[in-house]
Each structure stands twice: as structure tokens, then as C-alpha cells.
Amino acid sequence: MAKSKKKRTAVGRPITPAVLGELKALGDWPDLDREFSPEGAWTHGYRIWTCHGYVSSGNETVGALRLERKGVGAGGFTLRTRQRVVHSGGITHSIRAEIRGRGDTIGSITDWTLASKYEGGKGPDRADLGMSRKGACKDGQVTLFVGGKTCTIQTQRPVASDWSLFEAVQRMAVEGVSPTFDVLEHLTIHRPYHRIRYGGVDQINWSGKSVKLHHYYQLGQGMLPYEYWLDASRRLVVVTTGARAYILDPKAHEKLDGKTGSGKDKRA
């Protein structure tokens, strides 16, 4: 028979900044004393942290996300993103994207490029799995260009991406509600009928510092709810969805260097 598992304590509650604190996942409060303007130029780094549902086993940082915003006339923006996730066996999946969007409530995206590649891990080289995509959204239609082919998606709603929403939520009004929009997850997968709503204020302890956070949540088709927590200066410090959290950490990418992933992942 299978080896008996040690009794493990389940977390029991959804992941929030307070729960992340209890699970010792928040780390140090990042140095955030600088002036912050959501509409200006800024760079955020996030650790991508995952929870296996237990208090003290299986929880780990698996990746990093960096967002670099620049304002572009009339409230618009460009957002450069870099996401790396280290998978079992040491395979790193990296995505770089550049997104242009409007300065409206959800930061609706207008055009973008994305490049994806796989590195590391045993076995044959994975260079042939690298891929580039382009896309644009205009007049209720998303057009995706990949490998010389064009795919269109009809939508009468504005379109955001999971990454661009990190930018937009910082500009949302307190107690605001977004219009209905569609999400293009990873600038690739269409997830319709989303809205973001204000959820109130949470007061938490972040490595000894008492912090007031504004809470927003996003519901819609195709995705688990996303929850966003912003500090008093409207800086996005924590995002959670299901068992995954993005935790503000300017050195997230540097910390990921050297991580090799689980050699033999025994978690189901």
C-alpha cells in the first residue's frame, strides 16, 4: 500500500494578505517610500507564489512577474511584461509582452506583441516551442496573428488582459465598479463578461508594519475570481486567484534565478 501521509493542517480559508502573512509568504514589506503615481511611469515586480492548501507543506514561489509602465499621451500607456515560471524538472517558461492600452477604467488594450519560450530541463532542446504572437483590438473585434494565420474574436465589450488589469486597478476609483469587459488571458485566451468591484478595506500586519489595503475583486467567465489589494498610495501590492498569489517584491526575478523546479513532483 501507499505510504501513509503525515497529517497535515489545511489552511481552511481563502488566500488573502492576512492569510499570506500567517503562512509567512509575504516576506518583508517592500521599500515603498517613493512617490507613486498609477498614471506615471513605474515598475513593479511580483513573486508568483502558490499554495497547496496546507499550512506548512507544498507552498512555494514558482515564478516572477515584472510590469513596466510608461504613460503615452491622452492617458494611454505601454506596459512591458516579463513573466517566468519554473516548472517541474527545471523547465522555465518565459513570456515577454508589450501592450499598448487606453487610459480608461479597465485600461482597454489596443495592440500587443508576445513572445514565449521554454528553456532548461532534461531531454531534447525546446527551442522549436518558442512562439511569437501579435494582436489588436478595434471596433469590437480582437484580431490575433500567429504563425502567418489570423484569428478573430467578436466582442462588443472593451478588452483587457490579465496583466494590464494590474495597471488599471490602480487607477480605479475607490468604491468604483468597472464596466463589463472581456479578458484576453496571457493575451491569448478569450474570457468574456468580467467586472471589477470594490470590496472594502482590510487592515493587515505585513512583517510588523500595520498596513491598510483597499480590496477589489473581479468575477467573470473562464477564470476564478481575481482579488486585488492596493496600499494607500494606490500601489497594487497583492493579487490572488485560487491558490495563486502575486506578492509585490522588487527583486522577484533576481530571487527566481537559480531555482530549478521540483525534480520529481509528487504533488497530484
Next chain:
Amino acid sequence: MTASQTQGRRGGQSRREFIKLSGAAALALSTSSAAAFRAAGKNRPNILVIITDQHHADALSCVGNKYIQTPALDSLAAVGVSFRLSYSNNPVCSPARSALLTGRTSRETGVYVNGIPIHKGIPNMGQWLSAKGGYEAVYAGKWHLPSSYSTSIPGFRVLHTGIGGQGNVCDPAVAMACDAFIRGRKSDRPFLMVASFMQPHDICEWLRLNIDVPKRSRFPVSADWLPPLPANHAFPKVEPDRLKSTRARNEPSRGKWTADHWRYYRWSYFRHVEQVDGLIGLLLQALRDTGADRNTLVVFTSDHGEGMGHHQMVRKSSPYDEASRVPLIVSFPGRAREGRADTRHPVSGVDVMPTVCDYVGVAAPPEMRGRSLRKILERDVDEPDRFTVTEISGDTGRMLRTRKYKYVTYRGDPGKQLFDMEADPGELKNLAEDEAYTDVVAKHRKLLLDWEGELKVATNVPKKPGLW
């Protein structure tokens, strides 16, 4: 049996048994050359096997579930045949996958619980089709035979792995690797791709993160959207002890869930399924964009189901339909019928390997326990003798499904179950002790015993009495 013959969990079968069971397979795998592979592959169709993890058979909008939107799988069902009585050979991850990828039962593969490799004497689909059919076999995602993910899988080139318990993070990378492979392919050999997604298995993490019932709805606006409780949220009075204890151990019992929390769990589960549906859409789009869809047999299924509140169950492992029945959609444009639902034939994961072999024109490995579905896929035929057997993890029980009935027996438990699946599809009225059904029970017991007598169970499976 001596200790040396038993060889422990991972030792599997004795040398003699290995040779006996795998002679044809080993010969085929060792005598083929690379050139012969290529020649053998000419004019064969591509094969795309898409596996989700823990997918309730009714968690699809194309079967009438109005609380979920699965446009990608709906589109596949629209051009294929959906088998509505498809069952897992063993409703737990590793055992089910071993059966699906070999055509042998989980006890024959030696994978009678999670975390055991397939017995070396039994070829998997990648080994068999690359050796016998000249296929380029690639694998992406969850493996779990024995490790959840591995960069080294016999018979396959591994495109990508994943992260245990985190389908939300790793499945997009699995899909993008498969997408890139299909679009960038230049070889004239046919491909066999297994795209094995983790979702909606993340519901297991969700359960551990949502044991406690919140004082107020976490997302108040969603209250009107929550799906209702299932019609069979209750459970039969007479049940095997193992089912009762499973229910008592699970999160809803520990957290004393309210009806609304059960409904919220069901709502959340559907979002997990929608997540993977979008990724499956990426693969199907790649097939269409490259024109490969016209010559690709697509098989979509899952390793096992999800309790989803039926019988107040969550997760898997039970013989009830919510855990043991799985979606199975097969499409092959121009060859298989389109937009059909088969509601009368009990079929199983062990039928996939012989079906694939049948379509690619390669003899199936010896001693297949399943039967090709090709006739059902192509014509409105009736095969009334079809039945399926589901083994229960740890070799603790069996479930036999015939067209009308389901018979369940657990080792060392006098509490047998018999359900009339036509009159009582929710499995609420146990007829096993009803004198009017004595003959039905006896007939099903004999069918099961005869089936058991045919099997060549791997020697690493402990022999235990008390099943009958």
C-alpha cells in the same frame, strides 16, 4: 508466492511473467529502425489525446449544463461523438491514466494506487505507436506514473512538464507548448500528442482553502449566479462503509457546510473547468489553422470525475457516477459521425487504446481489455453486450456497469450496491437487498467474476481476500 517473486510495489512482475505478457510488445519495440518508423507513418492520421484531470462528466455546456460555458469542448462535441456512459477504469489519477494509455486495467499495469509506474512489460500508447506506426509521439503536462510530472516519459518526447497541484499556473504553459508544436511542425511523420492538463484538479486546493463557511458571502454579487444543489445531494441509506468514511473525512463534513457553501463550491468548480476549456480551444485552433484538423483523430477525456456535491461527495475515488463517469468525446472529421451523443453503450478508458490502433491501422498490443469504439463512432450500431468494470483505488472494490444496472462490491464489506441506472440515474435507491433483484445481482456478480478471471494482474498488487 515467494518474497522474491513479489518484488514489492515497484518490482512488478517476475521475469517469466514479463516475457509472457510482453513478448510481442518487446519484439516490436526492439526490431524497428528509424527509417522503418518513417515509412510506417506515411498516410496515417495524427492523434491528439486531450486529458483533463478530475472532470465531472456533466461539467460541459454541450450536455445542457447552463451554469458553465465550455465553447471549446462544445465545438469538439459538435464534430464528434460524445460517449455519455464513459467510465474511468479506476477513479484516481495514476491508475486511471495507466489504463487509458495502455488499454489494460489498472491492476494489470500494476498501478493500483497513485504513484506507481506502469509495468515495464506493458507498452504505453507512445511506445506502441512510435514503434509500430512510425509516429512522432510527444507529451505535455501531467503524467503521474509515477511522478506527477517528468521530463522523461517512455516512448514520448516531453514538450513540457508542469507544477503539481497548480493547473492554474502550469496549464497555460502546457497549452502554449502544444500550440507551438502543432504550428511549427515540419515533419512528414504523423504525430501522437498527449496534452494532459491539470485542471480542474485545482479544486482540491480550493477545497482545502475553503473548508470554513464564511460569515457572509465572499462575493455578494455572485449569490444569484450560484448553481443549485444536485438532485441527488442526499445519499442512499445502505452504503459500503468506505463511502461513509470518505464522506465523513472530507472538507464539507469537517466545515459543516451550508447549502449556500455547497453551491459556491459548485460555482467555483465550473470556473476551474472553464479555465482549461479555453486552453483546449487553443489546441483546436492550432489544428484548424494548420489544416491538421482534417487528418487528426481527437480524443478528449478525463482520468476521473469530481464529487460536485452529488451524494454530498467531493473529489474522486468512489464508484458513484460523479467520480467514476468521465467525459469522452472522439472526433475524426470525415470518418466519425458528427454531433452525436451515445447514451446506451457503457465504455471505458481501456477502450481508447484499441480505438486509436484501429483507426491508425496498427494491431493493438496483446490482451487489450477494451474494445474499439470505431463501429459506434461511424454507424448507428448497437453493441448490447458492452459493459465496463471500474476498479477502486487500493484494490478495495469493483464497480460493474451494464447498460441498465450498476453493481458495486467492496472488499470485506457486506454492503453491496445495485442501482437501476435507467430508473434511478442519481443512484439513491440501492436494490441489492431487494429480493426482486436477486437474479440481477447474481448475473452481475458472475459477469464480474468471469471478467476478473481473464485478467493478468501484476504481481505487485497485493492479493487480498474478501471481495466477493
